[in-house]
Amino acid sequence: MDLDAYVLAHAHEWQRLEDLVRRRRLSGAESDELVELYQRVATHLSVLRTSAPDGATIAYLSSLLAKARYRTVGARVGSWRGVARFFTDRFPAALYRLRWWWLGCLVANAVVIAVMMIWLVQHPAVEQSLLSPAEVDQLVNEDFEGYYSEYAAGNFAAQVWINNAWVAALCVALGILGFPVVYLLFQNIANLAIIGSIMHRHDHGQHFWGLLLPHGLLELTAVFVAGGVGLRLFWSWVEPRGLTRTQSIAREGRTAGTVALGLVAVLLVSGIIEGFVTPSGLPTWARLAIGVLAEVLFFAYVFVLGRQAVLRGSTGDVDAALLEDRVAMQE
Incomplete structure (x- = not known):
């Protein structure tokens, strides 16, 4: 796999996910988009780990996915119920x-x-x-x-x-x-x-x-x-x-x-x-x-x-x- 080409092809999706994660409030459509992009980027991470294990890119995507995951389940994780x-x-x-x-x-x-x-x-x-x-x-x-x-x-x-x-x-x-x-x-x-x-x-x-x-x-x-x-x-x-x-x-x-x-x-x-x-x-x-x-x-x-x-x-x-x-x- 050509790592540079793969990054170039999907960088806009990663950037969009990062933008959504940083926003304080999301509309219903943006929340759906966040979940969809989360799933896509998770697939990208798996592909990179399997075919082109670049440490810096994998670390970046892992961090980005962790932030996105927290946006979807963070309130539950941080509760006293947890x-x-x-x-x-x-x-x-x-x-x-x-x-x-x-x-x-x-x-x-x-x-x-x-x-x-x-x-x-x-x-x-x-x-x-x-x-x-x-x-x-x-x-x-x-x-x-x-x-x-x-x-x-x-x-x-x-x-x-x-x-x-x-x-x-x-x-x-x-x-x-x-x-x-x-x-x-x-x-x-x-x-x-x-x-x-x-x-x-x-x-x-x-x-x-x-x-x-x-x-x-x-x-x-x-x-x-x-x-x-x-x-x-x-x-x-x-x-x-x-x-x-x-x-x-x-x-x-x-x-x-x-x-x-x-x-x-x-x-x-x-x-x-x-x-x-x-x-x-x-x-x-x-x-x-x-x-x-x-x-x-x-x-x-x-x-x-x-x-x-x-x-x-x-x-x-x-x-x-x-x-x-x-x-x-x-x-």
Whole structure:
């Protein structure tokens, strides 16, 4: 194909579509023309991608089509109904569809934590190589509990939320590489196992779990969800399952983005619990009950709401109307 000739032949249609997109108001006839030109230019884009893949022209047409698409569906996309639909359909569907990945990640990490803690408790020499007796005493008697009450509850909740959201985002963003996710998760659980073993050896095990579990159940679940989804993204190019690797990575990448956004809300809840419930004067059983309730509600959200969303046909991917334009081409 002669790219210059093709551009010259259709440039007036592209310019007309751009003019219509820029107008604040359109008449009925102009709206119909916008839809018709949108379909034509989508065909032009498909032809260029197939026969004359020029990067600059393809980028221009993709941008133009995105603007035109927004003119036709933008009001719906930006509505509060779309936000509600994200949390009642798209996010829970993504969690449910990828449940075996993050549940496997959760179970594997729980087992590793348990094994590490038991081993560390039985090998006190490791503790002595990491911390001096004075540092151990400071950790057991002051630092561990003081960590949760050192700052104002609101500021502490915000700090914890941002930090955990960042860890979850890293797990998702680096998921395509595989190994960094494993490294991030191991760092997380190694620190937990070391501190837990020290607290247990010095007869503060109940204190440790009483402060950790109220917020830690939901917080660690969210981190393991991010880890599992990140590993699924890595597997999407190892085993694309009937799709091209590009299509597989694109689909799982969009779903991973859905999960990452949703986890911001989940981690906000755990951050509020950590900032206001964990250091509160409530009895231990009450703080634990709040943590268990938050965890049960999360699993109900996934396995009730998420299952229903999947049965309705949702996958956690973005709406079909927002995906790239695809036009059937004759061979």
